[in-house]
Amino acid sequence: MSKKQGRQTIVFASPPLVSSWASFVGPKEGQGPWGEDFDQVLDDYLFDEQTWEKAESKMLREVVKQAISKRYYQPSEIELLISGDLLNQIVSANYAARELSIPFLGMYGACSTMAESMLTAAMAVDGGFFSRVVASVSSHHYTAERQFRTPIEQGVQKSATSQWTATAAGAVLLEAAPGGNPRITSATVGQVIDMGQSDAANMGSAMAPAAVKTIKAHFDDLNRSPDYYDLIVTGDLGKVGMALAQELFIKEGLLPQPNYSDCGVLLYNDRQDVNAGGSGCGSSAAMLCGPLLKKMSEGKINKLLLVATGALMSPTTSFQGETIPSIAHAVALENI
Amino acid sequence: MSKKQGRQTIVFASPPLVSSWASFVGPKEGQGPWGEDFDQVLDDYLFDEQTWEKAESKMLREVVKQAISKRYYQPSEIELLISGDLLNQIVSANYAARELSIPFLGMYGACSTMAESMLTAAMAVDGGFFSRVVASVSSHHYTAERQFRTPIEQGVQKSATSQWTATAAGAVLLEAAPGGNPRITSATVGQVIDMGQSDAANMGSAMAPAAVKTIKAHFDDLNRSPDYYDLIVTGDLGKVGMALAQELFIKEGLLPQPNYSDCGVLLYNDRQDVNAGGSGCGSSAAMLCGPLLKKMSEGKINKLLLVATGALMSPTTSFQGETIPSIAHAVALENI
Numbered sequence: 001m002s003k004k005q006g007r008q009t010i011v012f013a014s015p016p017l018v019s020s021w022a023s024f025v026g027p028k029e030g031q032g033p034w035g036e037d038f039d040q041v042l043d044d045y046l047f048d049e050q051t052w053e054k055a056e057s058k059m060l061r062e063v064v065k066q067a068i069s070k071r072y073y074q075p076s077e078i079e080l081l082i083s084g085d086l087l088n089q090i091v092s093a094n095y096a097a098r099e100l101s102i103p104f105l106g107m108y109g110a111c112s113t114m115a116e117s118m119l120t121a122a123m124a125v126d127g128g129f130f131s132r133v134v135a136s137v138s139s140h141h142y143t144a145e146r147q148f149r150t151p152i153e154q155g156v157q158k159s160a161t162s163q164w165t166a167t168a169a170g171a172v173l174l175e176a177a178p179g180g181n182p183r184i185t186s187a188t189v190g191q192v193i194d195m196g197q198s199d200a201a202n203m204g205s206a207m208a209p210a211a212v213k214t215i216k217a218h219f220d221d222l223n224r225s226p227d228y229y230d231l232i233v234t235g236d237l238g239k240v241g242m243a244l245a246q247e248l249f250i251k252e253g254l255l256p257q258p259n260y261s262d263c264g265v266l267l268y269n270d271r272q273d274v275n276a277g278g279s280g281c282g283s284s285a286a287m288l289c290g291p292l293l294k295k296m297s298e299g300k301i302n303k304l305l306l307v308a309t310g311a312l313m314s315p316t317t318s319f320q321g322e323t324i325p326s327i328a329h330a331v332a333l334e335n336i
Numbered sequence: 337m338s339k340k341q342g343r344q345t346i347v348f349a350s351p352p353l354v355s356s357w358a359s360f361v362g363p364k365e366g367q368g369p370w371g372e373d374f375d376q377v378l379d380d381y382l383f384d385e386q387t388w389e390k391a392e393s394k395m396l397r398e399v400v401k402q403a404i405s406k407r408y409y410q411p412s413e414i415e416l417l418i419s420g421d422l423l424n425q426i427v428s429a430n431y432a433a434r435e436l437s438i439p440f441l442g443m444y445g446a447c448s449t450m451a452e453s454m455l456t457a458a459m460a461v462d463g464g465f466f467s468r469v470v471a472s473v474s475s476h477h478y479t480a481e482r483q484f485r486t487p488i489e490q491g492v493q494k495s496a497t498s499q500w501t502a503t504a505a506g507a508v509l510l511e512a513a514p515g516g517n518p519r520i521t522s523a524t525v526g527q528v529i530d531m532g533q534s535d536a537a538n539m540g541s542a543m544a545p546a547a548v549k550t551i552k553a554h555f556d557d558l559n560r561s562p563d564y565y566d567l568i569v570t571g572d573l574g575k576v577g578m579a580l581a582q583e584l585f586i587k588e589g590l591l592p593q594p595n596y597s598d599c600g601v602l603l604y605n606d607r608q609d610v611n612a613g614g615s616g617c618g619s620s621a622a623m624l625c626g627p628l629l630k631k632m633s634e635g636k637i638n639k640l641l642l643v644a645t646g647a648l649m650s651p652t653t654s655f656q657g658e659t660i661p662s663i664a665h666a667v668a669l670e671n672i
Contacts, residue, residue, distance in 0.1 A: 003464045004415065008439045010465045051656050079340065080525060087650065088424040090444045094528060094648035098661040103344045103525035105452055106648075108426045108444040116441055120456065127463025128339045129346045147652070189416060189439040192430060312430035312442075314423065316483070320387050325434040 003126075006221025008188050008214070015183035016125040016133075016174040018333065022066035023289035024059050025282075026141065026167025032268045037291040039066055045142055045167060053091065056140035059169045060085065061096035064136050067171040067289075075100045078173070079130040082121045084113040085138045086165070086281060087147060092138050102134070110310030111207075111236050112190065113137045114170060114285040115329035118306075119187035121174050122331070128176075136171035139280030148200075148315060161202035163238045163264060164274035170285025172293075181335040182296045182304075188218040188330040192312065198323045200313065204241020204264070204276055207309040210326035211237060212248040215307055218330045219254070226257045230301045233292070235284035235308035235328070236264035238277030263287040284308045293333075302335040339462075342557025344524045344550070351519035352461040352469075352510040354669065358402035359625035360395050361618075362477065362503025368604045373627040375402055381478055381503060389427065392476035395505045396421065397432035400472050403507040403625075411436045414509075415466040418457045420449040421474045422501070422617060423483060428474050438470070446646030447543075447572050448526065449473045450506060450621040451665035454642075455523035457510050458667070464512075472507035475616030484536075484651060497538035499574045499600060500610035506621025508629075517671040518632045518640075524554040524666040528648065534659045536649065540577020540600070540612055543645040546662035547573060548584040551643055554666045555590070562593045566637045569628070571620035571644035571664070572600035574613030599623040620644045629669075638671040 003010050023038045030041030040062075047055040060083065068078055081100060084107040085092035097104035109116040117135035124130045142152060144165035150156045174184065193210040211234045219225060226232060237245055242262040249256055263284040264277035288306055295301040309328040318324075339346050359374045366377030376398075383391040396419065404414055417436060420443040421428035433440040445452035453471035460466045478488060480501035486492045510520065529546040547570045555561060562568060573581055578598040585592055599620040600613035624642055631637040645664040654660075 002467065004466055007415075013464075053652060053656060079343075084444065088652065089446065089648065089650035091648070091650045091653050094661050094663075095653070095658070097663075098528040098530050098648075101527055103527050104663065105456065105525065106444045108420065108442045110425065120441065123459055123463055123465050127459055127465070128349075129459050129463070130340060131338065189441065191437055191439050192434040194434050312425065312427070312434075314425035314427045316389060316424065317427050317431070320389060322431070325430050327430075327433075327440065 008217045009186060009221035011186045012122055012126040012184060014126055015185045016122045017177040017180045018182050018184065019173050019175040019177060020067050020070040021172045021289040021293045022063050023170045023286040024063045025286050029166055029168055029267060032272060034291045037294055038286060052140055052142040056138050056143050057092040057095040060092050060136060060138035061099050063169040063171045064100060064134055067134060067173050071173060075102055078102045078132050078134055080124055080133040082107060082117040082133065083136045084108050084117060086110060086144055109327060110312050111279055111281045112308040112310030112327050112329050113281040115306055115308035115331045118172060118184065118331045119329055122184040122187060125174050125176050131176040133174045134171055137281040137285045138169035139165055139282035141165045141167045144280060158275050159201045160275055161240045162275045163204060163277050163279035165280035166267060166278045166283040168282030168286035170289030172289060182333045183336055184331055185334045186222065186332045188214050190214045190327040190329045192325045192327050194323050194325040196323050200318050202240060203279060203311040204238040205244050206311050206324040207326040208237055208241040208244040208248060211307050211309045211328040212245055212252060214328040214330050216252050216254060226254055229259060229303045229305045232260045232305045234262045236279040237262045237309060238264040240276045296333060296335060304333045306331045344553045345522055345557035347522045348458055348462040348520060350462055351521045352458045353513040353516045354518050355509050355511040355513060356403050356406040357508045357625040357629050358399050359506045359622040360399045361622050365502055365504055365603060368608060370627045373630055374622060388476055388478040392474050392479050393428040393431040396428050396472060396474035397435050399505040399507045400436060400470055403470065403509050407509060411438055414438045414468050414470055416460055416469040418443060418453040418469065419472045420444050420453060422446060422480055445663060446648050447615055447617045448644040448646030448663050448665050449617040451642055451644035451667045454508060454520065454667045455665055458520040458523060461510050461512050467512040469510045470507055473617040473621045474505035475501055475618035477501045477503045480616060494611050495537045496611055497576045498611045499540060499613050499615035501616035502603060502614045502619040504618030504622035506625030508625060518669045519672055520667055521670045522558065522668045524550050526550045526663040526665045528661045528663050530659050530661040532659050536654055538576060539615060539647040540574040541580050542647050542660040543662040544573055544577040544580040544584060547643050547645045547664040548581050548588055550664040550666050552588050552590060562590055565595060565639045565641045568596045568641040570598045572615040573598045573645060574600040576612045632669060632671060640669045642667045
């Protein structure tokens with residue numbers, strides 16, 4: 001029997017167990033509303049390394065080690081690592097994989113990479129190919145600023161629609177196991193959507209249509225209504241993108257739900273000067289692998305839909321006048 | 337029963353059919369020994385676009401369309417596109433996916449991306465998740481030079497160990513189908529290997545140890561000897577890397593085989609001024625989706641092991657003094 005339902009959604013016959021998880025965040029994220037829910041809050045942005053890039057890669061490597069150590073595994077006992085990040089050539093993931101020596105598949109989905117990696121990992125486990133797979137991502141405020149924007153030292157004024165790239169990393173360990181919770185029960189693979197927005201300082205509104213389209217596809221494909229979930233969280237639309245998403249929900253006939261929020265909005269508090277909110281693939285990964293999975297393990301959330309969103313442009317394509325293509329992938333986590 | 341054998345290799349229970357394929361190459365590649373075996377040889381490097389980057393993305397989009405049109409499919413009938421390229425934020429793939437509107441997973445494995453995408457696509461099909469999946473990649477000489485090296489206009493002298501990034505794209509369509517050949521029968525997921533080489537103008541020798549390690553893992557995991565295959569091709573080690581790989585084969589107890597070659601060596605002839613040979617993820621993709629799959633369809637090759645290799649550094653990590661981590665993934669194609 002096909003595991004695909006509708007055009008974009010796959011349903012796992014033996015839902016992979018999320019057997020452990022871990023999250024690391026930077027100092028600013030640690031000062032936000034969820035500081036106590038992360039495994040580690042870094043003291044500074046260098047994490048005892050010489051460069052921000054090496055610090056990001058170390059954060060990714062250490063969060064993977066922390067996730068697997070909670071199940072008393074060594075890296076050599078993990079069969080597959082699926083990982084990515086925002087940097088050119090996903091070097092944070094590549095160098096982390098070098099140190100971990102786990103068979104490795106690198107992914108790039110911008111800020112959607114956590115959901116993309118998790119759904120690929122879930123296929124690898126449910127398909128019977130691998131029985132212990134880690135999905136993980138990272139982002140780092142200063143590596144992203146250096147690469148995508150202007151030098152930090154320039155102190156450029158940020159626009160109100162811009163988002164703050166989170167310094168954060170998250171990892172989940174998926175296992176083929178008969179008992180336990182939570183589990184990845186289904187996933188919806190996104191399509192690239194581009195509504196013609198070209199302002200890289202307003203990525204939330206570029207990504208909102210992709211998020212809404214994937215959420216609608218998820219509900220249509222599974223013949224499910226939004227109240228099926230205790231919580232639906234988008235990845236990092238921020239305040240501007242989230243408000244637009246809520247408008248688009250109405251347009252698409254999905255009534256605004258009290259059970260909807262956004263990781264980029266949740267991650268910081270209002271006094272933290274992050275303009276429209278958080279972004280970066282670490283944003284949704286850390287929210288998932290910190291507070292949200294903790295709430296699932298406590299039974300306070302039993303059905304969660306994570307919809308991580310990514311803006312797929314590069315500085316080069318922006319210079320060449322291209323608009324911003326976006327994508328969103330949805331992963332359903334359930335206590336069953 | 338587990339589909340994994342040994343540490344790194346998966347065996348497909350219902351080997352996905354490679355039901356069609358296509359390849360596009362640039363003018364220089366068309367003048368090489370295999371010009372007549374590619375579906376299209378571009379007249380120039382711009383492909384009626386304004387920039388090399390847009391030309392590369394168009395090449396990737398068109399090669400996907402050509403592959404699926406051979407089976408009389410529309411893009412809307414393809415269930416999943418798995419694709420990547422060498423550019424920052426894999427923009428060639430992202431913009432191609434935007435135009436194709438196929439549910440999309442972006443991968444980054446540098447020049448190993450074709451094998452990485454194919455093995456992920458094969459998991460998606462054999463696992464029962466999707467029944468028609470395209471795996472595709474591209475590279476473009478001038479986009480790669482612009483991004484990774486020095487401006488073309490500077491006319492920098494190349495070293496003898498350097499490789500020429502191929503302007504090339506390839507796509508395969510995998511289907512769950514009872515009859516037909518060739519099929520993807522098994523795959524070996526690579527680990528990141530770094531022997532401490534830091535010369536980005538000698539990537540072949542940086543990648544050779546990764547290729548040999550994956551080939552050895554493939555044979556060990558499956559308890560197979562190299563003469564099982566009619567042809568074993570590495571992705572793009574070039575002449576320098578291939579010579580080193582042949583040394584390492586002896587060291588690892590894999591005797592040098594007459595059935596071994598390298599796509600970066602094969603793609604050009606000796607008069608084409610490409611120094612140590614071709615590189616770029618299009619190199620192995622075009623060789624596979626041009627001459628090699630043609631020979632499989634003619635029964636001249638019945639068992640092929642494609643071992644695509646990738647150098648996973650970035651210009652930023654090279655500036656920061658890092659060495660070059662490398663990876664190789666192997667995909668076995670067989671007429672069965």
